[in-house]
Amino acid sequence: MLLAGVLGLASALFATKAPAQEAVQAHRSPVVVELFTSQGCSSCPPADRMLADMAGIDQLLPLALHVDYWDYLGWKDALADPMFTRRQKAYARATGSRMIYTPQIVINGTTFVKGAHPKEVAEHIALARRAPVHVSLDLRNTGEGRFRLEAMPLPGLETGPMQVTLVHFIPMKSVEILRGENAGSRIDYANIVTYWKPVAEWDGRRPLELDLRAAQDHPGAVLLQRAGFGAIEAAARLP
Numbered sequence: 001m002l003l004a005g006v007l008g009l010a011s012a013l014f015a016t017k018a019p020a021q022e023a024v025q026a027h028r029s030p031v032v033v034e035l036f037t038s039q040g041c042s043s044c045p046p047a048d049r050m051l052a053d054m055a056g057i058d059q060l061l062p063l064a065l066h067v068d069y070w071d072y073l074g075w076k077d078a079l080a081d082p083m084f085t086r087r088q089k090a091y092a093r094a095t096g097s098r099m100i101y102t103p104q105i106v107i108n109g110t111t112f113v114k115g116a117h118p119k120e121v122a123e124h125i126a127l128a129r130r131a132p133v134h135v136s137l138d139l140r141n142t143g144e145g146r147f148r149l150e151a152m153p154l155p156g157l158e159t160g161p162m163q164v165t166l167v168h169f170i171p172m173k174s175v176e177i178l179r180g181e182n183a184g185s186r187i188d189y190a191n192i193v194t195y196w197k198p199v200a201e202w203d204g205r206r207p208l209e210l211d212l213r214a215a216q217d218h219p220g221a222v223l224l225q226r227a228g229f230g231a232i233e234a235a236a237r238l239p
Contacts, residue, residue, distance in 0.1 A: 027136040027154065029234040030061040031128045032223060034106040036088045039077040040070030042181035046116035047103035052190035061221055061235050063169060064192045067102060075180030079192050094229040109225055109232040132156055137224060137234035147238060149222060151208040159204040161227035168195035168216040194218055214238065
């Protein structure tokens with residue numbers, strides 16, 4: 001019921017557009033929802049299910065980043081990458097926090113939700129959907145695993161260092177967990193990040209044109225994020 005509620009609330013709020021934003025809807029990126037999770041964390045399965053439901057919404061780009069600091073409890077998360085633990089810790093430092101949590105959801109790099117709270121997540125997603133759009137990001141498939149990225153600054157964009165990051169993810173994987181806090185469970189994980197690499201920088205002063213090559217056969221996306229683990233200004237799925 002809670003998951004149905006978050007999707008229903010999010011859909012209703014998506015349909016409500018701020019009047020000043022009507023002209024820029026064509027440039028609006030999907031909201032990036034990062035979930036820091038672990039197979040060894042007993043509190044994570046509800047958040048994992050919530051992220052799986054989000055994967056079916058075009059206006060969202062949900063990404064599961066599995067961390068490794070639960071591995072000591074007896075079950076090693078084979079989907080985890082120490083890089084994602086470092087990313088979560090960097091977010092904490094950027095916001096002046098001394099603690100990290102699992103599950104933790106980060107929305108467009110700026111809003112943080114501890115635990116699995118569908119209504120709170122839906123409300124923050126809706127706010128992100130209504131926020132001003134400052135970048136138009138376009139990706140075109142040019143063949144043979146290559147893509148052409150074009151980023152256009154829109155009125156109101158604050159210039160400054162931004163990072164272009166290429167991401168790949170596995171859409172779905174079912175895992176039987178034999179030990180640890182979730183022993184005896186089979187959990188379906190969605191949009192499991194398998195590749196995360198900065199590929200360019202941009203200051204927003206003039207249009208950016210960039211040729212990219214896919215790093216994996218999995219689906220992927222490009223994120224444009226403020227330096228220092230700031231706001232994600234734009235995102236686009238690889239076509």
